[in-house]
Amino acid sequence: MSDAVVITETRTLPYSFTLPVIGAAGAFFGIFVGAAQGSTLMGIIGGAVICAAIAWLALQVFGTDQEKTFRWAIVAVAAVAGFLLGGLPGLVVGALFGWFIGWFTYWIGRSRYRAFLPPYLTGGQVLWHYSFRVLCGAIFVFLITPILVVMPLSFNAENFFTFTPEMLSFDPEGYSLRHYRDFFTSNDWQQALWNSVKIAPMATLLAVSFGTLAAIGLSSEHVPFRRAIMAILISPMIVPLIISAAGMYFFYSRIGLQGTYLGVVLAHAALGIPFVIITVTATLVGFDRSLTRAAANLGADPITTFFRVQMPLILPGVISGGLFAFITSFDEVVVVIFVGSANQQTLPWQMFTGLREQISPTILAVATILVAISIALLSTVEILRRRSEKMRGMSPS
Amino acid sequence: MKLTKTLLATTALTVSAGAVAAQEMADSMTLVSWGGAYQNSQQQAYVVPYLEMHPEVSVTWDESSNEAVAKLRAMNEAGNITWDLVDVVAADAIRLCDEGLAMEYDPEDLLAEGDDGTSAEDDFGDLIVSDCFIPQIVYSTTFGYRTDMVPEGVEPPSDICDVWDLETYPGKRSLEKRPINNMEWALLCDGVAKEDVYDVLETEEGQDQALAKLDEIKDDVIWWSAGADTPQLLADGEVFMGSTYNGRLFSLIEEQDQPVGMMWDAQVFDLDGWIIPEGLGDAELARVKDFVKFATDTQRLADQAAYISYGPARDSSAPLVGQHAELGIDMAPHMPTDPDNSQNTFVYNYEFWADYRDDIDAKFQSWLAQ
Numbered sequence: 001m002s003d004a005v006v007i008t009e010t011r012t013l014p015y016s017f018t019l020p021v022i023g024a025a026g027a028f029f030g031i032f033v034g035a036a037q038g039s040t041l042m043g044i045i046g047g048a049v050i051c052a053a054i055a056w057l058a059l060q061v062f063g064t065d066q067e068k069t070f071r072w073a074i075v076a077v078a079a080v081a082g083f084l085l086g087g088l089p090g091l092v093v094g095a096l097f098g099w100f101i102g103w104f105t106y107w108i109g110r111s112r113y114r115a116f117l118p119p120y121l122t123g124g125q126v127l128w129h130y131s132f133r134v135l136c137g138a139i140f141v142f143l144i145t146p147i148l149v150v151m152p153l154s155f156n157a158e159n160f161f162t163f164t165p166e167m168l169s170f171d172p173e174g175y176s177l178r179h180y181r182d183f184f185t186s187n188d189w190q191q192a193l194w195n196s197v198k199i200a201p202m203a204t205l206l207a208v209s210f211g212t213l214a215a216i217g218l219s220s221e222h223v224p225f226r227r228a229i230m231a232i233l234i235s236p237m238i239v240p241l242i243i244s245a246a247g248m249y250f251f252y253s254r255i256g257l258q259g260t261y262l263g264v265v266l267a268h269a270a271l272g273i274p275f276v277i278i279t280v281t282a283t284l285v286g287f288d289r290s291l292t293r294a295a296a297n298l299g300a301d302p303i304t305t306f307f308r309v310q311m312p313l314i315l316p317g318v319i320s321g322g323l324f325a326f327i328t329s330f331d332e333v334v335v336v337i338f339v340g341s342a343n344q345q346t347l348p349w350q351m352f353t354g355l356r357e358q359i360s361p362t363i364l365a366v367a368t369i370l371v372a373i374s375i376a377l378l379s380t381v382e383i384l385r386r387r388s389e390k391m392r393g394m395s396p397s
Numbered sequence: 398m399k400l401t402k403t404l405l406a407t408t409a410l411t412v413s414a415g416a417v418a419a420q421e422m423a424d425s426m427t428l429v430s431w432g433g434a435y436q437n438s439q440q441q442a443y444v445v446p447y448l449e450m451h452p453e454v455s456v457t458w459d460e461s462s463n464e465a466v467a468k469l470r471a472m473n474e475a476g477n478i479t480w481d482l483v484d485v486v487a488a489d490a491i492r493l494c495d496e497g498l499a500m501e502y503d504p505e506d507l508l509a510e511g512d513d514g515t516s517a518e519d520d521f522g523d524l525i526v527s528d529c530f531i532p533q534i535v536y537s538t539t540f541g542y543r544t545d546m547v548p549e550g551v552e553p554p555s556d557i558c559d560v561w562d563l564e565t566y567p568g569k570r571s572l573e574k575r576p577i578n579n580m581e582w583a584l585l586c587d588g589v590a591k592e593d594v595y596d597v598l599e600t601e602e603g604q605d606q607a608l609a610k611l612d613e614i615k616d617d618v619i620w621w622s623a624g625a626d627t628p629q630l631l632a633d634g635e636v637f638m639g640s641t642y643n644g645r646l647f648s649l650i651e652e653q654d655q656p657v658g659m660m661w662d663a664q665v666f667d668l669d670g671w672i673i674p675e676g677l678g679d680a681e682l683a684r685v686k687d688f689v690k691f692a693t694d695t696q697r698l699a700d701q702a703a704y705i706s707y708g709p710a711r712d713s714s715a716p717l718v719g720q721h722a723e724l725g726i727d728m729a730p731h732m733p734t735d736p737d738n739s740q741n742t743f744v745y746n747y748e749f750w751a752d753y754r755d756d757i758d759a760k761f762q763s764w765l766a767q
Contacts, residue, residue: 159653160632253475341479342427342459353460357432359625 010110012059018109019052025104026051029097033085051101058102059109071102088170147371154179154364161359179365189362192350199261199336199346200329203268207325210269211276212318216310218277219284234274241334244271249338259341267339268332272325279324283317283388316388320381327377331370422684425455429483432460433625434648438704439484439533441722443692450691454684465489469498469674478676481685484533487526487668491747494529499672501528507686511713512695520695520711524668526747531693532670532710534701537733537742538578539664541631541646542566542638545656557663557741558586560638561614568637571627574620576761577750578640578665581743583610585663595749604757608764620765631657643733647706651724651731661738667745670710708734 026047034043054074062070075098082094107113117126157176158164166174183189214233218226236244248267249258257263287310295305311318333348340346347370351363428444430436436458444456461468462484472478485493493499504525508517518525524532540560546568547553554566560582572579584594584603587610597603611618619636621627627641628649643664649655671693673685691697698709699717706728709715718729729735733742 158632160629162629162633249471250475253472253477258475258477259479342457342461345459353432356463356623357460357625358434359623359629 010112010115013109013111015056015059018055018059021108022055022101022105023048023052026054026101029101037085051105054101055105055109058105064106064110067106071099071106074098074102089168092170150364150371151368154361154368156361156364159360161361161364179361180369182360182362183365183369186362188345188350189347189366192345192347195344196330196346196348199264199268199344200326202265203272203329204322204326206265206269207272207276208318208322211273211321211325212280212314214273215277215280215284216306219281230277233277236271237274245335245338248335252339258339259343261344264336264340264344264346267335268329269325271332271335272328275324275328276318276321279317279321280314283314287313313391316384316391320384323377323381327374330373421680422687423481423678423680424453424684425457426481426681426684426688427457427459427479429459429461429465429480431462431484431624432458434705435644435707436460438701438707439692441704442701443688443697446697447688447691466492466498469493470496472674473498473676478674480674481677481681482689483672483674484669485672487530487532487670488745488747488750490530490670490672491527491751493672494527498675499529500675500677502531502673507531507689509690509694511711513713515713520713522712524670524710526668529672530668530670531672531689532668533693533698534669534707534710535666535734536669536707537643537661537664537666538573538640539643539646539733540638540640540660540662541627541649541657542660543568543631543634543636543656544658546634546637553658554638554660555662557582557660559660561586561610563614563617566637569617569619569630569635570614571619571621571630571636571639571641573640574622574765576757577745577754579611580604580607580757580761581665582663583607585743586610591743594743595746598749598757599753604760608760611764628653628655631655643731644705644707647731651721651726659738661733662741663743664733664738664741665743665745666733668710669707702728702732706731706733708732 026049027044028047029051030043030045030047031040032043033047034040037043058067058070075095078098078101079091079095082090082092082097084090086093113130114121114126117129121129152167153161153163155175155177156162156164156167157174157178164174168174217223218230218233223229248270252258252263252267257266291309291313292305295309296302300308330346331348332346333352336344336346336349337352340349347366351366354360354363428439430439440458448454448456459480465483465485466489469480469483472480483499490499494501504517504521508521508531510517511520521532524535526532540554540557542554544553548565548567551565554560554562559566560570580598581594584597584607585591587606589597589606598607619630619639621630621639621641624642624645627636627639628645630636630639631649632653632655638660643659646657646659650657650659671689673682673689677685693711695711695713696717698711699714699719701707702709702714702718703720703722709718715734718732720726721728730737733739
């Protein structure tokens with residue numbers, strides 16, 4: 001802990017507080033070890049006793065002078081114990097546990113948890129301060145775990161969605177890139193990828209052009225029925241997808257667009273337009289109308305004004321809307337199943353049929369690749385958003 | 398006979414015959430199938446050789462057999478048939494035929510005669526269960542079990558009623574989430590004779606009797622809805638035994654090397670085959686007919702068995718069944734129709750289920766929710 005930002009002095013707390021708290025943490029971890037070894041109760045008791053003993057050793061025998069040595073010792077002992085109980089994975093988990101309990105002992109025992117908090121906080125407030133953070137972390141884990149589980153499974157050497165014993169013991173034999181190889185060599189998957197790559201950018205281009213124009217038009221005050229038109233334009237976001245899809249299917253069949261590339265592109269553009277309208281409208285709120293008047297005053301016609309003055313300023317909104325439109329088209333499965341034919345089979349469609357007919361980890365490999373692409377795209381959106389905020393901060397409002 | 402000659406001519410004189418054929422036949426086809434290993438077997442056994450003979454033709458696969466009935470209805474309503482040939486199970490073919498969505502055909506005209514000279518009608522025999530249904534394969538729904546989860550000192554399960562024997566064979570079971578097959582098996586294990594099963598199942602009491610039998614294991618059942626579920630559950634060791642299509646179990650055992658054994662007792666036979674959608678254009682229809690004649694001949698159906706363990710629908714194909722294309726093992730002992738495997742079989746009754754499916758389905762679903 002760096003001393004520079006310490007607000008409250010730390011001190012060694014009485015054992016009547018330290019030992020029960022650390023013991024409780026030990027009991028919590030003991031549940032897992034105990035359950036794995038056959039007796040939950042023994043695990044709880046053992047965990048509590050061991051951790052309380054560690055706490056006493058740390059604070060009484062070693063103290064802060066030998067903190068480093070002691071904490072490394074705990075890591076080593078826990079790692080060895082973990083190895084004896086559960087092999088290689090046990091070693092990793094044991095080492096992590098040792099690191100945590102060593103840190104936790106000094107954090108609690110030396111009241112370091114107060115170090116960065118104002119000294120006037122009551123015990124309850126301090127407790128809430130940390131429980132709030134733990135709670136947020138738990139929610140985050142809840143949201144992210146399904147995605148995280150997929151990633152290691154995609155390196156499975158078996159043909160099933162199963163963590164094999166080899167995988168759990170970190171045996172390199174248990175892992176392979178075969179499902180990635182399958183994705184890159186299989187005709188079906190490559191065709192699907194190629195279709196997605198052909199459809200998504202076109203749909204994005206259409207969505208961005210129409211969406212931006214609509215947003216600009218709807219943001220000028222003299223357009224009648226602005227709210228009603230806006231509501232209709234963003235309705236594809238609100239109407240259940242299956243309804244839009246069935247409607248599009250029958251309409252497109254009648255006019256000969258069903259089962260064509262153009263049909264799928266148009267359908268996806270319709271789904272993407274609401275995102276563009278919303279993001280561009282939001283950017284336009286910060287756009288200063290006097291700039292267009294100034295441009296007109298200097299002799300620019302409306303088109304020049306749009307491209308030279310307005311567009312550069314709302315560009316971040318346009319791009320982030322475009323990215324959302326792109327992801328929508330890239331991830332969309334319902335509409336394309338209705339509107340497309342087998343020739344327009346996109347990645348999500350292929351994943352859908354693959355998941356139903358053949359539970360093959362190739363889907364997980366594709367999912368991992370898509371997650372990586374999505375993360376890249378969303379990071380771009382976030383960076384653009386910050387930039388736009390900065391720009392808005394500079395422009396007079 | 399005349400058509401057979403034309404076909405032979407096409408085979409012999411690929412170039413000239415192909416050029417003639419191209420004038421009257423469409424040069425692209427959309428085939429609908431189930432995906433996975435089964436579709437691959439069709440691709441290898443029928444489509445690849447057909448395309449070698451007709452290089453001008455292109456084939457697109459659509460993996461939509463699961464929702465074929467609904468999609469054909471929608472296509473028919475929209476007046477826009479985009480499929481040329483659809484692979485469906487026999488029950489769906491009967492429904493599609495009744496609704497006028499599938500084309501009725503004349504076996505003598507559309508299908509090639511057997512290579513031993515039997516007429517197509519005799520060669521396929523009873524398997525042509527509907528005027529629209531062009532049979533390809535016989536498959537069965539049967540049980541697989543984890544060999545390493547059989548308790549020590551106990552014989553592996555070999556009787557359908559072992560599914561109900563939770564004491565000897567503890568562990569979860571996976572069963573299909575629909576009444577078909579499960580109700581029949583339940584009655585068989587509740588002392589009903591095989592020939593009486595459908596008579597009993599016609600009555601309310603009989604249905605209740607079957608559900609009561611299923612109640613005995615309900616807490617230990619994981620219900621599946623896709624053919625890939627049970628293999629996954631078995632590979633995970635999540636269930637001790639489960640029902641699925643025999644080809645899936647073959648692939649799990651022989652191709653994926655999982656510790657799983659087959660239990661053929663009381664396997665339920667079912668059929669899978671093509672239907673031609675009603676309302677194709679002349680050129681499309683001519684192409685599809687040409688393809689179907691080729692793809693259902695004796696040799697092609699026998700070839701298919703080299704890629705998947707489903708029995709060919711033609712009697713004349715059975716002696717030609719050879720070895721697995723990659724593993725090189727004999728396929729005959731893995732066929733559901735093999736004498737050793739079919740000592741005790743059960744034939745799915747299409748008429749019964751066509752009449753009673755909706756009622757029993759509703760009853761089964763409400764029982765599931767209890």
